[in-house]
Structures are given as structure tokens and as C-alpha cells.
Amino acid sequence: MGSIKDKVAIIGMGCSQFGERWDTGMSDLAIEASSEAFKDAGVGPEDIEACFFSTVYAPMGGTGSSAAADALKLRDIPIIRNENWCTSGHIALFEACMAVASGMYDVVMALGVEKLKDTGYAGLGMGRGMNPVLEARRTAPGSFALIAKRYFEKYGLSNEEGKELIGRIAVKNHDNGSRAPKAHFHNKVPLEKVLAAPVIAWPLGLFDCCGNSDGAACAIVTRADMAKNFRDDPIYLKGVGVAMDSTMPHLRPNFDWIHFGALMNSSKKAYEMAGITNPREELDLAEVHDCFTITELAIYENFGFSKPGGAIEDIRSGFFEIGGGLPVNIDGGLKCFGHPIGASGLRMTYEIYKQLQQKVDNPERQVKNPRLGLSHTFGGPPQISAVAILGNEKG
Amino acid sequence: MAGIFTAAAHIPYLKIERKTIGGAWERGAQKGCRSVAGSDEDSLTMAAEAAGAALEAGGREKVQALYFASTTAPYREKAAAAMLATVLDLGGNMETLDLGNSLRSGLGALKLALDTAGDGKVLVASGEKRIGYPRSDQEQLFGDAGAAVLVGGGDAPVAYLGGYAVTDEITDVWRTQEDTYVQSWEGRFVTGEGYLRVTAQAVKGLMSQMGLKPEDIAKAIIPAPDPRSGMGILKKTGLSQAGEAVDSQLEQVGFCGAAHPLVMLAAVLEQAQPGEKILVAAYGDGAQALLFEVKSAPALPAVSVAQQLAKRGELKSYARFLSFNGLVEPQPGEPFRLVPSATVTWRERDSLLRCRGSKCQVCGTAAFPIQRICDHCRSMDQFDTVRLSSMTGEVFTFSRDNLAGRPDDPVIVQTVVQMENGARFYGLMTDADPNQVDLGMPVKLTLRRMHDLGGFHNYFWKCRPVR
Known part of the structure; x- marks a missing residue:
């Protein structure tokens, strides 16, 4: 496999306010995120040669790419929509990077938008329409919670110990979200409150589950050799890794619901391209897919942030907290920033981008002198993963 | 006689x-x-x-x-x-x-x-x-x-x-x-x-x-x-x-x-x-x-x-x-994103109704539902079908979803079952006290009416504890 390390740069990004945006439609969200990105990059819609657009529900299947054209009045250029569940935003970024790396385009846009709060329902619904019965009454929390019991069993945690361990991730992400103005939730929660909250899908309680939010995020991408024509501090793509897999992991007799091939392989590819051999030491921060607290825990180990079983000690010692060895989800993560599905990959990349430029909207959560950051989304049932590693210097 | x-x-x-x-x-x-x-x-x-x-x-x-x-x-x-x-x-x-x-x-x-x-x-x-x-x-x-x-x-x-x-x-x-x-x-x-x-x-x-x-x-x-x-x-x-x-x-x-x-x-x-x-x-x-x-x-x-x-x-x-008994109508729950289809149910009847999985003739990997290409060795169309409904299995992992069920029967136990032939059944558990479910629990498969969509009854298999 080849490499596009340092061949592509992000020269502008935008991110809408996340939350329950009752008075804001899908087009408004797209305008909010893209306007900020245009201003940040110093370009306008007339400069965009292609748009890579991600949305999952929006408002339903069969809408093609026209929602982006309708909102932004993009015309006469390719607009390519992708739907890859929670990784959709990252896939839009991946497509944008490939498009400029190929030399075909100079300036392209990746845009992720999701308007979830127009359905009248608090959740995402059940099943995915792939079969009349196979996914009956299968929800995201119920599916990801399957990881928990296997992890607890493997490392000898009682149900209470396990719940407390993942509860600490919720406490951390809520603490982080309190310093992120654009996040859906800003409330800090103590561990006792996390543990006493109503159960959604045992062992996951209310605070173990991410927000169901409206939001949009946008990136303007160009060739690395052109980036300084637009700004002094472009952010370079160091590595990408995408691994998709069957959504039926039970077909694999040895699948243990703790080790996910998609997670391990997507991160491995991204590390190799970026030249990272020890992510725990070399990364300065990471935004990973904490749709549920147990998911974030599994990612620590599958990504090599922690050794197998080592996440337990790393969580208890605060290694992933702000000021710790590797801050993870420093903007509150999906947990508090919110999870508008098709926008999330680009929102997480936005945080890394701003951190690397040291231009975070609230200086209280700015990491000191970061060089390398990772963003990641994970969808499914958990078998589809995308990773992007960004840096603020070439080489 | x-x-x-x-x-x-x-x-x-x-x-x-x-x-x-x-x-x-x-x-x-x-x-x-x-x-x-x-x-x-x-x-x-x-x-x-x-x-x-x-x-x-x-x-x-x-x-x-x-x-x-x-x-x-x-x-x-x-x-x-x-x-x-x-x-x-x-x-x-x-x-x-x-x-x-x-x-x-x-x-x-x-x-x-x-x-x-x-x-x-x-x-x-x-x-x-x-x-x-x-x-x-x-x-x-x-x-x-x-x-x-x-x-x-x-x-x-x-x-x-x-x-x-x-x-x-x-x-x-x-x-x-x-x-x-x-x-x-x-x-x-x-x-x-x-x-x-x-x-x-x-x-x-x-x-x-x-x-x-x-x-x-x-x-x-x-x-x-x-x-x-x-x-x-x-x-x-x-x-x-x-x-x-x-x-x-x-x-x-x-x-x-x-x-x-x-x-x-x-x-x-x-x-x-x-x-x-x-x-x-x-x-x-x-x-x-x-x-x-x-x-x-x-x-x-x-x-x-x-x-x-x-x-x-x-x-x-x-x-x-x-x-x-269908005599009162409780408040509706979350919507289904399932598409009822008499065609799919008919076409996939060997898996969905007969409860047959596949077993690869080349490497022996067992799967449910039937897979044309083996997930392990990628052999194509070289499999025997095997009836899972006659077998027992053990709970490999599970979760208890409080929101996914019918409003009058809200708790759903999502379950991955290790069947005795090595196949995994991934579905719902029924006829159980959700709080008694644990890893290794012996189960059998049972046909159940999943939901009524498309104007007809949709049947499929669930697992239940061995009584």
C-alpha cells in the first residue's frame, strides 16, 4: 500500500454548535459549519472543485447529494455522498484527501451533516433495514454493550467493578465537555451519579451513552504543496487507515467481542503511514469513538494506547484525562459533544485541527505544544473503523 | 395397528x-x-x-x-x-x-x-x-x-x-x-x-x-x-x-x-x-x-x-x-428500521424459517445464517447446511436493553450463543428472567413471532434457557 503522508493539508475547518437544534434545519447546520470553514480557509464556494458529503439519516435514504447542493448552492461540481454509519464523516475526509492527492483537484470540501432531532424520537430506532427479522429490536446500546460482559469476564472484574471502571470514562468526558462551548452537554457528573443513573442497556447506564445530537462539520482540503498559499499554519495529513468488515462478527468462530479487527487494522495502517511506532508516547492527543464508554475502553487497547488489560490501570490513574499522558476526547467526545452520525468524524478532526494550531475556542482545554493528534470513528455493530492522524509540521 | x-x-x-x-x-x-x-x-x-x-x-x-x-x-x-x-x-x-x-x-x-x-x-x-x-x-x-x-x-x-x-x-x-x-x-x-x-x-x-x-x-x-x-x-x-x-x-x-x-x-x-x-x-x-x-x-x-x-x-x-392478548394498545415505542418483505422471507427460508446454518466443506467453519462464502477460508458455495434448532448452545455474551422491546415487554436480552457445532447465533433471548442471564447459560432455539409488519406475521428464532 502506498502513502499520502504530507501530500494533503487541511486549510480550513468549521463546526456548528452541537445539540438539540430544534430551530435549525439540515441546511442551516451545513451553512453554519461551511461558513466557518470558508472563512478559516479564505476561500468561497466558487473555489470548491468537488464536495464529499456524509450523512446517514438525512432525512432519509434516496436523497443523493442534493442536500449539500441545496444548502450551499454548490453547482456543476461532483458532490459525492457516502453513508458508512458512524465513520461517514471520516470517509468524506478520506475521499477528499484521495481526490487532491491524485492531482485531479486542488481544493475540495468534506462536509458532514446530520439532523437527528426532526424524527420525533429520542433514539435512532431499531435495526437497519437489511433484513426483515435478523436485526429485530437490535439497538446501538444493546449491541455495543455485548463488549462489556466479555471484557469483565476476561479480566476478572465483577459487574460492579466493571461498571465503575467504564463510569470513570463518562466522568472524564463530562469534565472535558464542560470546557467545550460548542458541545451538546456541559455538565460535570460525579461517579456516584453515573453509577446511579437509569440503565439503558445493561451494563450501560444513561451516562455511558453518547448524546443524540444535531450538528455539522466541514473541512477544506488542498495539496500540501499549495497549503501555505492559503495560510501559515495548515495541518497536514500524516496517516489514514480505514478498515471495514462484516457487520455479522458472529460468523467468525473466534471473535471474542474484545479484539476488533477493524480497530486494530485501521489504526495499524494509519500508524504505519504516519511513521508512528509507539502511539501511547508519540501521540499528543486523540479523539476516539466513545459512542458508549465501553467502546472507548476497547479502543484504548485495540489502538495500542494501553496494553491488553492495561486500560483498567490507565483509566484508574487518569492517563487519558486532560493533563494525563495521552488526553482522549478532550472536547467531551461523542459522550458530551454529541453524535450527529455523519458529522462526527469531521467534528473530531476539527478538534485535532484546532488543537494542533493552538486555536481551541476555550484555552482551558488547549494541549501544550501538540505535534500529532488522532481522530477516529467506529460504526456498525462495531466492525467499521476509520482513523486520521494529523500533524502541524511536514516530515 | x-x-x-x-x-x-x-x-x-x-x-x-x-x-x-x-x-x-x-x-x-x-x-x-x-x-x-x-x-x-x-x-x-x-x-x-x-x-x-x-x-x-x-x-x-x-x-x-x-x-x-x-x-x-x-x-x-x-x-x-x-x-x-x-x-x-x-x-x-x-x-x-x-x-x-x-x-x-x-x-x-x-x-x-x-x-x-x-x-x-x-x-x-x-x-x-x-x-x-x-x-x-x-x-x-x-x-x-x-x-x-x-x-x-x-x-x-x-x-x-x-x-x-x-x-x-x-x-x-x-x-x-x-x-x-x-x-x-x-x-x-x-x-x-x-x-x-x-x-x-x-x-x-x-x-x-x-x-x-x-x-x-x-x-x-x-x-x-x-x-x-x-x-x-x-x-x-x-x-x-x-x-x-x-x-x-x-x-x-x-x-x-x-x-x-x-x-x-x-x-x-x-x-x-x-x-x-x-x-x-x-x-x-x-x-x-x-x-x-x-x-x-x-x-x-x-x-x-x-x-x-x-x-x-x-x-x-x-x-x-x-x-x-392485543386488547389494549400501549404507547408506541421507538420505530423499526426494518423492511418487511415476503420475498426475502421466502428466499431466505432455509435460514430464517428452517433455522439452517452452513458448515464449510473445506475448513469446517460453521455459520448462521447460511453463508455462500466461508468467512474463514473464503471457499465459495462449498458448504453443507446444518439444522441449529435441534442443538443446544451456551450464552457467549449478552446485554439487557431496557428500551428496545415492546412497550408492554420492554427488556430485550441481546445474546450471542455458542452453538454445539461451533456456529454462533446472534439474536434475542426469550422466556427468561433477564436478571438471571449469565455467561455459559445453556439455551435452545425457539421459533417466535417477532413482529407484525407488512400486514403479516414475521417469525424468526430466539434463544431461551433450557427448562
Whole structure:
């Protein structure tokens, strides 16, 4: 496999306010995120040669790419929509990077938008329409919670110990979200409150589950050799890794619901391209897919942030907290920033981008002198993963 | 001479105390409890459970016909017997027939099977879920259950000796095409001129025809709509002793309509001793009585009626009881993102209905549902199909989702099951206390009604704890 390390740069990004945006439609969200990105990059819609657009529900299947054209009045250029569940935003970024790396385009846009709060329902619904019965009454929390019991069993945690361990991730992400103005939730929660909250899908309680939010995020991408024509501090793509897999992991007799091939392989590819051999030491921060607290825990180990079983000690010692060895989800993560599905990959990349430029909207959560950051989304049932590693210097 | 190889009953996991029902109406209650079909059970699924157990005990080879009997079949037009033959994974080259509209249809189907079995086997399956008016006695007295009897010629251990039938037109108990609830005329007329008079005529007719005295009969199975009529018919026929020899445990189930004589027969055969003569009767616009003799111990299902009765969950809410019967409409839950499709269900029937998975001929990897390309070695179209519904498995991992279920049955246990052939079943658990689920728990697969979408019933398999 080849490499596009340092061949592509992000020269502008935008991110809408996340939350329950009752008075804001899908087009408004797209305008909010893209306007900020245009201003940040110093370009306008007339400069965009292609748009890579991600949305999952929006408002339903069969809408093609026209929602982006309708909102932004993009015309006469390719607009390519992708739907890859929670990784959709990252896939839009991946497509944008490939498009400029190929030399075909100079300036392209990746845009992720999701308007979830127009359905009248608090959740995402059940099943995915792939079969009349196979996914009956299968929800995201119920599916990801399957990881928990296997992890607890493997490392000898009682149900209470396990719940407390993942509860600490919720406490951390809520603490982080309190310093992120654009996040859906800003409330800090103590561990006792996390543990006493109503159960959604045992062992996951209310605070173990991410927000169901409206939001949009946008990136303007160009060739690395052109980036300084637009700004002094472009952010370079160091590595990408995408691994998709069957959504039926039970077909694999040895699948243990703790080790996910998609997670391990997507991160491995991204590390190799970026030249990272020890992510725990070399990364300065990471935004990973904490749709549920147990998911974030599994990612620590599958990504090599922690050794197998080592996440337990790393969580208890605060290694992933702000000021710790590797801050993870420093903007509150999906947990508090919110999870508008098709926008999330680009929102997480936005945080890394701003951190690397040291231009975070609230200086209280700015990491000191970061060089390398990772963003990641994970969808499914958990078998589809995308990773992007960004840096603020070439080489 | 034709006879019975085995019989099996399915008593639903759920029961409701009759005082819970009576209490909801601030009125008295009959003694004990009744069975309640779960929110995912109907007459077909209950029959399927029993029929699966009967086939496992009595052998599935040479089954040439399947008769399904019920007054509460899931469809007015569409054969339940054909669906049953499919979910039991029987061959296509066989006769299937639905019998209905009469509480005699269960025993009538058994008689038809005995008359037609020849050298092969005939499977008789019945399931019943009748609904009594809210606040009625029937609401407390009815029960839901399934039963199956495997019949054949030759050396069947329980020999059929003869039968006697009476036809007697009477409008005593009925449901029109439009009725949800069982209707009935004045009680004294129904019991006196209907049930007691006509049932006695059939039972006495059989005994006279066979030259039998009451003491010749070891066990008398005479289902009754209520306990008082049950005692009355035994007294009237002189069979009190033979009737009392039948374990009264089914009082804890309730009267299961067309399925009831077969449910009782399954319970009686579990205790049968060689040499015993067993009389079975059923009433409904006439009556029928059949006589059997136990030649040798019949094959028994893996789980007895007593074991099923010992392991039940209690439905404590009358509101949920009403909702399970479709009589109230609770607040809707989250929407489905499932697309109902008769085409998909038909095309994928080997997996979805026959419960067959694949086993790779090259590397041996087992999978469910059937995969054309092996996930392990990627061999294409080189697999054998394997029936998972006959196997047991163990819970590999699970979660308890509090929001995914029906509003009247909200908790969903998502489960990954390690089947004994190495395949994994990923689906829902039923018939369990969600708080008792744990890793390694032994389970079986069971056909259930998943949801009604597209204007038809969507059936698929779930796992349930081994009872």
C-alpha cells in the first residue's frame, strides 16, 4: 500500500454548535459549519472543485447529494455522498484527501451533516433495514454493550467493578465537555451519579451513552504543496487507515467481542503511514469513538494506547484525562459533544485541527505544544473503523 | 395397528395467578394460576415448540403428513401446517392440512392421523390461545399451550384400539368471524345439554362398543371447560377413579381448547405403564372418544410437563396480560428500521424459517445464517447446511436493553450463543428472567413471532434457557 503522508493539508475547518437544534434545519447546520470553514480557509464556494458529503439519516435514504447542493448552492461540481454509519464523516475526509492527492483537484470540501432531532424520537430506532427479522429490536446500546460482559469476564472484574471502571470514562468526558462551548452537554457528573443513573442497556447506564445530537462539520482540503498559499499554519495529513468488515462478527468462530479487527487494522495502517511506532508516547492527543464508554475502553487497547488489560490501570490513574499522558476526547467526545452520525468524524478532526494550531475556542482545554493528534470513528455493530492522524509540521 | 410414538406439550413460560385477574376487577378468583402465551408466542409457535420436542423424541424420519389444529390459527387464510412443516425442517414432499373451527379439532386431527398413517408417520400439532371476555370466568379459566403427537403404523408403543364419535349441533359456545372473545349461551344449558350430555354419550358409546367397564380404564382424559364440569363428567361416566388418576397439574395451566386433550395426553404418557388403557375425549358440537393401550413405554420428550410447570415466570400485571392478548394498545415505542418483505422471507427460508446454518466443506467453519462464502477460508458455495434448532448452545455474551422491546415487554436480552457445532447465533433471548442471564447459560432455539409488519406475521428464532 502506498502513502499520502504530507501530500494533503487541511486549510480550513468549521463546526456548528452541537445539540438539540430544534430551530435549525439540515441546511442551516451545513451553512453554519461551511461558513466557518470558508472563512478559516479564505476561500468561497466558487473555489470548491468537488464536495464529499456524509450523512446517514438525512432525512432519509434516496436523497443523493442534493442536500449539500441545496444548502450551499454548490453547482456543476461532483458532490459525492457516502453513508458508512458512524465513520461517514471520516470517509468524506478520506475521499477528499484521495481526490487532491491524485492531482485531479486542488481544493475540495468534506462536509458532514446530520439532523437527528426532526424524527420525533429520542433514539435512532431499531435495526437497519437489511433484513426483515435478523436485526429485530437490535439497538446501538444493546449491541455495543455485548463488549462489556466479555471484557469483565476476561479480566476478572465483577459487574460492579466493571461498571465503575467504564463510569470513570463518562466522568472524564463530562469534565472535558464542560470546557467545550460548542458541545451538546456541559455538565460535570460525579461517579456516584453515573453509577446511579437509569440503565439503558445493561451494563450501560444513561451516562455511558453518547448524546443524540444535531450538528455539522466541514473541512477544506488542498495539496500540501499549495497549503501555505492559503495560510501559515495548515495541518497536514500524516496517516489514514480505514478498515471495514462484516457487520455479522458472529460468523467468525473466534471473535471474542474484545479484539476488533477493524480497530486494530485501521489504526495499524494509519500508524504505519504516519511513521508512528509507539502511539501511547508519540501521540499528543486523540479523539476516539466513545459512542458508549465501553467502546472507548476497547479502543484504548485495540489502538495500542494501553496494553491488553492495561486500560483498567490507565483509566484508574487518569492517563487519558486532560493533563494525563495521552488526553482522549478532550472536547467531551461523542459522550458530551454529541453524535450527529455523519458529522462526527469531521467534528473530531476539527478538534485535532484546532488543537494542533493552538486555536481551541476555550484555552482551558488547549494541549501544550501538540505535534500529532488522532481522530477516529467506529460504526456498525462495531466492525467499521476509520482513523486520521494529523500533524502541524511536514516530515 | 396404528398408534402413538410420542407426545409432547409446550406450556408457556409465563403464568398469571387467577387472583391477579380477579383482583383487577375487584371480584373473586378461581384457585391457582393459568398459563399465558408470551408477547412473542401464538398458536403456531406454541405448536412448533411441542412438535420440535416430539420429533426429537420420536424421530423425524418417515414423517409423511402434518396436521395442525387450532381455533386460533394465526391466519384466517394461509396454512399454519405448511409453515410448521418448514420451521420443523421437514421435507417438502408431504401432506399438510389445517383443521380448525372446533374445540374437537385437536383430537379430530389425531383420529385422522391414526386412520391415515399407514406405514409412515404423521405429526399432529396443536396450539391454542383463546381469549375470554375481560372480567369473565373464562378469562381466568382459559390457558394457552401447544401440543404435538407423533403417530404411526406398525410397532408404535401406544396402540390405538378404537374410537366413537357423536355429532350434535348446538349453539352453546362460539366465535363468529368478527368475534375476539368466546361467546356462550346460558351456563346451565351449555353444561347440561351440551358438554355433559354429549360427552357422556361419546364416552359411554366407546366403552360399550369396546366392551369395557370403568375399572378397565386406567386413565381417562376428558378435558372440561371448568373444574366443576370436569368432576361432573367423570361421575356421569363412572370414570371418577380413572379421571382422578390423571395428574391434576394442568389446573395450573387452564383449559387450552383444541390443544387440551393432546396436552393432557402428553402429560399422561409421561407416567404410562405397559398394559394401561387410556381414554381420551373431546367436546365441541358433538364429542369424540378414543381408546389406547400402552404396549411399551413410549419415547419421552427431553423436558417433561412437570419440569415445564416447575420453571415458570410470573406475569404480575393484569394490564400486561391484556396487552399481550392485543386488547389494549400501549404507547408506541421507538420505530423499526426494518423492511418487511415476503420475498426475502421466502428466499431466505432455509435460514430464517428452517433455522439452517452452513458448515464449510473445506475448513469446517460453521455459520448462521447460511453463508455462500466461508468467512474463514473464503471457499465459495462449498458448504453443507446444518439444522441449529435441534442443538443446544451456551450464552457467549449478552446485554439487557431496557428500551428496545415492546412497550408492554420492554427488556430485550441481546445474546450471542455458542452453538454445539461451533456456529454462533446472534439474536434475542426469550422466556427468561433477564436478571438471571449469565455467561455459559445453556439455551435452545425457539421459533417466535417477532413482529407484525407488512400486514403479516414475521417469525424468526430466539434463544431461551433450557427448562
